[in-house]
Structure formats: C-alpha cells, structure tokens
Amino acid sequence: MRESIVDGPGIRFTVFCQGCPHNCEGCHNPETHDFKGGYDCSIEKILTEIDKNPLLSGVTFSGGEPMCQPEAFLTLAHEIKKRGLDIVIFTGYSIEELQLMTEKNQYIKELLLLTDYLVDGRFELKQKDLALKFRGSKNQRYIDMNLTRKAGQIVLAE
Secondary structure, rough: OOOOOOOOOEEEEEEEOOOOOOOOOOOOHHHHHHHHHHHHOHHHHHHHHHHHHOOOOOOEOOOHHHOOOOOHHHHHHHHHHHOOOEEEHHHHHHHHHHHHOOOHHHHHHHHHHHHOEEEOOOOOHEEEEOOOOOOOEEEOOOHHHHHHHOOOOOOEEE
16 A cells, blocks of 8 residues: 555555456566465555545555455445545456456446546556556556446546
8 A cells, every 4th residue: 555646646545456367577566466475454444544645536456456356445445435536446457358257246347337547458568658647558548437437438538
C-alpha cells in the first residue's frame, strides 16, 4: 500500500495484491507474481490508511493481478465508493477476457460495475513506452469505464 500520482488520476492510494498468472516479461512488479508470497492485510487496515489522507481522489488496485482476488476487492470497492473516491484497476486481462469471465464469476462482474478506469492488457516489453499515461506498453488501454457502460462500447480515457 502506498500513495501515488502515477497509478491513475489525482492523488491515489494504491493497493498491491499478491499473485499473478501472467508473468509478463519486464513486469515492473515481479515480486507480486508468486501466489504464496506477500502478506495478509485486512480490509479494515487498508480503509484506516485510506481515511488518513483527505487529499485522495481515488484508490488503485494493482498487482499482481487483482482479478485473481475479486471477492475481497469487491468488498473493498464498496467501502471506497461510500467515501466518494474513484477506483482504477490495473489488470493483465483484456476487458474482453474479463467480460467472458463475468459469465462464471459474479464478483468480477460486480467489481467492474464499480470501476471508474480500467488499464487492461498484459505488459509487452517490445511495446514498452514510458511516455504513455498510466500504462506501460502500447497494447494496454486506459478505459473510461463509466463512459464505456453508457456507450455500450469501449471508450478510452483522455
């Protein structure tokens, strides 16, 4: 957990999860890949830390792969929304893959409904670009989920 200005718009509180099935070459967070690594942290502790900073504009879920722990992140997301904060999720899955996953996983479906911005797609070292906003490689998309839901098609964020 840490505060950030690079993990989404405004001042953010970033929650890193442990475990990732993607193992992208050149990942900036390879220590989060092992599903048996990391440590347990209660949602209450995370919320206590979030509540300490009145300047936050939102919370970012990063990893590892947050969609491997959708039930816990959904519980946290409900509490974050009660605080009037937005939610950004970084995922190695494409939004199309996530939409297929929602057919079997209600938690992912509900979590996506609470997501304001989604950075989707696996990091691809050959497409790495440090000039990109909130993403690491050109294949990844920064999606405005609220506009996407309204339009019924993917709308990229500015």
